Amino acid sequence: xxxxxxxxxxxxxxxxxxxxxxxxxxxxxxxxxxxxxxxxxxxxxxxxxxxxxxxxxxxxxxxxxxxxxxxxxxxxxxxxxxxxxxxxxxxxxxxxxxxxxxxxxxxxxxxxxxxxxxxxxxxxxxxxxxxxxxxxxxxxxxxxxxxxxxxxxxxxxxxxxxxxxxxxxxxxxxxxxxxxxxxxxxxxxxxxxxxxxxxxxxxxxxxxxxxxxxxxxxxxxxxxxxxxxxxxxxxxxxxxxxxxxxxxxxxxxxxxxxxxxxxxxxxxxxxxxxxxxxxxxxxxxxxxxxxxxxxxxxxxxxxxxxxxxxxxxxxxxxxxxxxxxxxxxxxxxxxxxxxxxxxxxxxxxxxxxxxxxxxxxxxxxxxxxxxxxxxxxxxxxxxxxxxxxxxxxxxxxxxxxxxxx
Numbered sequence: 001x002x003x004x005x006x007x008x009x010x011x012x013x014x015x016x017x018x019x020x021x022x023x024x025x026x027x028x029x030x031x032x033x034x035x036x037x038x039x040x041x042x043x044x045x046x047x048x049x050x051x052x053x054x055x056x057x058x059x060x061x062x063x064x065x066x067x068x069x070x071x072x073x074x075x076x077x078x079x080x081x082x083x084x085x086x087x088x089x090x091x092x093x094x095x096x097x098x099x100x101x102x103x104x105x106x107x108x109x110x111x112x113x114x115x116x117x118x119x120x121x122x123x124x125x126x127x128x129x130x131x132x133x134x135x136x137x138x139x140x141x142x143x144x145x146x147x148x149x150x151x152x153x154x155x156x157x158x159x160x161x162x163x164x165x166x167x168x169x170x171x172x173x174x175x176x177x178x179x180x181x182x183x184x185x186x187x188x189x190x191x192x193x194x195x196x197x198x199x200x201x202x203x204x205x206x207x208x209x210x211x212x213x214x215x216x217x218x219x220x221x222x223x224x225x226x227x228x229x230x231x232x233x234x235x236x237x238x239x240x241x242x243x244x245x246x247x248x249x250x251x252x253x254x255x256x257x258x259x260x261x262x263x264x265x266x267x268x269x270x271x272x273x274x275x276x277x278x279x280x281x282x283x284x285x286x287x288x289x290x291x292x293x294x295x296x297x298x299x300x301x302x303x304x305x306x307x308x309x310x311x312x313x314x315x316x317x318x319x320x321x322x323x324x325x326x327x328x329x330x331x332x333x334x335x336x337x338x339x340x341x342x343x344x345x346x347x348x349x350x351x352x353x354x355x356x357x358x359x360x361x362x363x364x365x366x367x368x369x370x371x372x373x374x375x376x377x378x379x380x381x382x383x384x385x386x387x388x389x390x391x392x393x394x395x396x397x398x399x400x401x402x403x404x405x
Contacts, residue, residue: 012111013111013112016104016107016108016111016112017108019104019107019108020101020104020105020108023100023101023104024101026097026100026101027097027098027100027101030093030094030097031094031097034088034090034093034094035090037088037090038085038088038090041081041084041085041088042081045077045078045080045081048077049074049077049078120307120311122311122314122315122318123307123310123311123313123314131158132160135154135158135160135163136160136163136166137295137296137299138154138296139151139154139155139160139163139166140166140290140294140295140296141294141295141296141297142154143166143167143169143170144170144285144294145294146170146174146177148167148171151163151166151167152164152167169288169290172191173281173284173285175187176188176191176280176284177277177280177281180273180276180277180280183217183273185210185213185214188206188210188280189207189210189211189214191284192206192207192210193207195287198287199283199287202283204238204241206279206280206283207238208238208242208245209276209279210276211230211234211235211238212235212245212249212267213272213273213276214230214234215227215230215231215234215235215249215252216249216252216259216267216268218230219252219253219256219259220259220268222256222257224253224256227252227253228253231246231249231250235249248264248267249267251263251264252264252267298340301340302336302340305336305337305340306334306336309332309334309335310330310334313330313331313332330352331352332352333347333352343405344405345405346361346369346371346403346405348361348370348371348373348374349370349389349390350370350371350374350378350389351371351373351374351377353371353373353374355371355405358372359371359372359373360372360402360403360404361402361403361405362375362400362401362402362403363400363401363402363403364388364393364395364399364400365393365395365399365400366388366390366391366393366395368388368389368390368391369403370389372402375397375400376397379396379397382397
């Protein structure tokens with residue numbers, strides 16, 4: 001897998017879907033073409049019949065005994081139409097294009113069933129979790145999401161009364177976020193001011209961004225004088241550090257009532273509120289010693305991304321009659337996206353073991369990297385030199401150097 005464990009199955013699913021789309025467009029085009037051919041021949045036959053009918057009635061005034069020739073001429077026109085329709089064979093053409101479309105649909109259904117396999121139990125492994133830790137993770141997630149009633153009920157059912165301290169930490173955060181939804185920045189500014197020393201540099205940036213939004217909000221209400229007073233009170237003390245930003249805000253005073261069409265239009269973009277809300281959430285969590293994303297949501301997202309690999313591995317092992325649940329470690333690495341990489345991890349390409357303090361990664365003279373245990377096995381416990389598994393260069397244990405991530 002290149003970037004994520006979902007890329008290959010989704011790619012095959014997308015290709016199958018595209019093939020169905022192409023076949024459908026081709027079928028529609030072919031059907032329209034057949035319909036146009038049939039319509040053209042029918043319309044032409046009608047024109048011929050009508051012209052023959054007119055010509056026949058014109059002869060009535062001259063030779064009344066020639067009127068009987070009209071049905072014969074019409075019959076020949078209809079016979080010719082039938083012959084042309086038989087040559088077009090519209091049913092055969094329509095059935096052929098529909099058959100190709102049905103084949104593509106059937107293949108897509110198989111790829112869909114294979115990719116979105118609902119039987120996730122095949123990848124299940126019985127892992128012993130500490131119930132207390134698991135409860136803390138779930139409660140943490142509910143409080144982060146503002147589901148306080150749900151978390152409170154879980155505290156009672158799980159018997160985790162000490163976890164109520166988590167509630168107090170996140171109540172303030174959600175009060176700040178709810179106020180920001182109403183364009184009220186006072187709670188956020190108050191929190192930043194109260195914890196300014198602990199927030200250090202990020203506190204200064206947060207204060208500037210909050211005051212910027214408030215300044216622009218006042219200016220959008222066409223209160224130029226109020227905006228100027230606000231700038232003198234709250235932005236002027238920040239001028240020594242953020243002069244460029246404040247000068248830009250002062251330029252906005254010249255565009256009262258038309259900020260959205262001014263050179264400073266990016267300042268009135270609604271996404272600025274969303275971005276600052278995310279930043280406030282992240283800094284608040286960091287201040288509490290918590291990660292910004294919920295650990296539970298990260299674990300679920302990582303599990304979803306790695307699930308296709310685990311399902312495929314479980315299926316392969318079942319075919320080889322190997323016990324999936326008895327494995328102590330996976331025989332292949334489950335690669336996740338960069339958003340799940342919080343620190344460097346090394347997996348030995350020979351043993352498939354993850355690097356650790358007891359089994360660290362070792363750099364060979366040729367530049368390839370193996371784990372320490374693999375090198376000891378290849379060198380017969382450091383008794384002889386060995387060849388690198390990836391190139392023909394010889395190496396000895398003394399030439400290998402430990403890598404530190």
